[in-house]
Amino acid sequence: MKTLYLLRHAKSSWNFDELSDQERPLNDRGRDDAPRMGQALAKRDIKPDLMVSSPAVRALSTAVLVARELDYPHNKIVVEPSIYQAEVDDIIDIIHKLPDSASSAILVGHNPTFTDTVNELSPSSINEMPTAAVVCLRFDCKRWEDVSRANAEFYFYDYPRNVN
Numbered sequence: 001m002k003t004l005y006l007l008r009h010a011k012s013s014w015n016f017d018e019l020s021d022q023e024r025p026l027n028d029r030g031r032d033d034a035p036r037m038g039q040a041l042a043k044r045d046i047k048p049d050l051m052v053s054s055p056a057v058r059a060l061s062t063a064v065l066v067a068r069e070l071d072y073p074h075n076k077i078v079v080e081p082s083i084y085q086a087e088v089d090d091i092i093d094i095i096h097k098l099p100d101s102a103s104s105a106i107l108v109g110h111n112p113t114f115t116d117t118v119n120e121l122s123p124s125s126i127n128e129m130p131t132a133a134v135v136c137l138r139f140d141c142k143r144w145e146d147v148s149r150a151n152a153e154f155y156f157y158d159y160p161r162n163v164n
Contacts, residue, residue, distance in 0.1 A: 002139045002147060003104040003155070004095060004121075005041070005048065006114045007066065010034040010132040010160075012058035022056045022084060033132040033160040034062045038069025040163040041134065044156075048072060049102035052094070054083035054109045062132065063108040083109040091117045098144040105144075106134075121147065124154035133159035 010030030016023075026034065051072055053063035064074045082090055091113055098105050107114075111129055118135045119125045129135065136155040139147045 001103065002141055002144055004137045004139065004147070005046070005104070005106040005134055006118055006129075006137070007037070007062065007106055007108045007134045008111055008114050008129045008131055009054070009056065009059040009062040009108060010037075010065070012131075025057050026061050030058065030062070030131065031065070034065035035069055036160055036163060037132045037134060037158065038066035040158055041066065042069050046070060046104070048104045048106045050078065050098065050105040051076070052078045052080050052083070052098070052105060052107050055079050055081050056084050056110070059083070059108045059110065063106075066106070066108070083107065086110075086113055088113060088116045088120050092120065092147075095147055096145045100143050102144075121149050121152050122154045123149060123152055126157060130159045130161075133157070 010033045011027050012024045012030055013027035051063055051067055053060050063077050067074045067077060080094060115129045122137055135157045138153045138155050140151040
């Protein structure tokens with residue numbers, strides 16, 4: 001069994017015109033929502049074997065804040081440059097190349113690609129992942145390269161306004 005969590009980055013700031021898109025930080029709401037989502041995952045007793053993040057500041061900051069709540073060492077977060085500006089096929093390729101030693105993985109990235117990836121891999125569909133939303137999919141397989149809609153189970157979908 002493989003368990004995948006797709007986590008959209010928390011709300012980012014548009015207040016810094018001089019920054020590139022990749023350099024945009026989290027705004028106040030994002031800095032509140034990311035740990036809240038980490039706490040919601042911790043309440044579910046989630047202990048990921050692997051966290052992989054886009055290099056964008058808003059995504060990596062989200063990953064670090066969530067990791068802190070899950071007692072996942074932030075220095076073990078893998079930065080995967082290809083998540084930034086990826087298409088669905090790119091994300092699926094990243095998933096297929098995850099190490100089989102990891103039973104569970106959290107990928108932190110961007111919309112609309114993450115919503116589209118959920119809808120590509122899952123037997124259930126969602127409209128749009130809001131910022132800091134997480135979808136959990138489980139796959140009845142032993143190798144990440146075998147992950148597909150055919151062996152997928154939609155396990156849960158959470159977002160900041162839905163958690164306490």
